[in-house]
Amino acid sequence: MIKIESNKENNTHRILLRPxxxxxxxxxxxxxxxITVTCLSIGLAFAFLGxxxxxxxxxxxxxxxxxxxxxxxxxSYRQEIIIMTQDKLRIESGIGKSEKIIEYFRxxxxxxxxxxxxxxxxxxxxxxxxxxxxxxGDFLTDDEKEELVVGLETIIDSFNKNxxxxx
Numbered sequence: 001m002i003k004i005e006s007n008k009e010n011n012t013h014r015i016l017l018r019p020x021x022x023x024x025x026x027x028x029x030x031x032x033x034x035i036t037v038t039c040l041s042i043g044l045a046f047a048f049l050g051x052x053x054x055x056x057x058x059x060x061x062x063x064x065x066x067x068x069x070x071x072x073x074x075x076s077y078r079q080e081i082i083i084m085t086q087d088k089l090r091i092e093s094g095i096g097k098s099e100k101i102i103e104y105f106r107x108x109x110x111x112x113x114x115x116x117x118x119x120x121x122x123x124x125x126x127x128x129x130x131x132x133x134x135x136x137g138d139f140l141t142d143d144e145k146e147e148l149v150v151g152l153e154t155i156i157d158s159f160n161k162n163x164x165x166x167x
Contacts, residue, residue, distance in 0.1 A: 001017070001019075001020065002015065002140070004155075011159075012083065012084070013085075013155045014082070014084075015083075015152070017081070017136070018079045019140070020076075035062060040055075040058055042058060074095060080092065081093075081098070084159070087106055088104070088105065091103075091127065091134055102132075104132075109128065111127060111128075111152055112125075113126075123145055125137050125148060125149065136148075
């Protein structure tokens with residue numbers, strides 16, 4: 001998901017990037033509950049028939065599925081915020097909150113779109129400044145990456161027009 005906000009008064013642009021969330025926490029808990037009931041029912045049925053060794057493996061399966069669902073959902077709350085002003089470019093990234101903040105001078109940074117050699121592979125959007133390379137929006141779909149590139153180009157063009165007018 002891409003959300004672009006512009007503040008014309010102080011010429012600031014904010015771009016919020018988030019991956020698509022395929023499900024909610026509530027629905028995932030329902031799924032885990034369904035898997036738990038199913039696996040433990042089968043495990044208990046086998047335990048009553050004398051195959052008690054299946055029960056710990058059913059519990060292990062439920063635990064493994066729960067951990068995997070948690071990790072996938074946690075990763076879906078990852079976000080990146082790109083804040084651009086006339087002078088600065090700031091990239092904040094993290095899960096739920098800003099855990100990593102990178103700040104560059106906007107005039108010394110540029111946007112690089114690395115197209116893949118084969119169409120099966122995704123394109124990469126990289127912000128580069130003074131030899132540093134920061135990938136942006138790796139979790140976005142190809143269409144969202146194109147939308148991000150167009151939005152960033154529009155913002156950069158507006159900054160360039162403003163700097164020409166003010167000179």
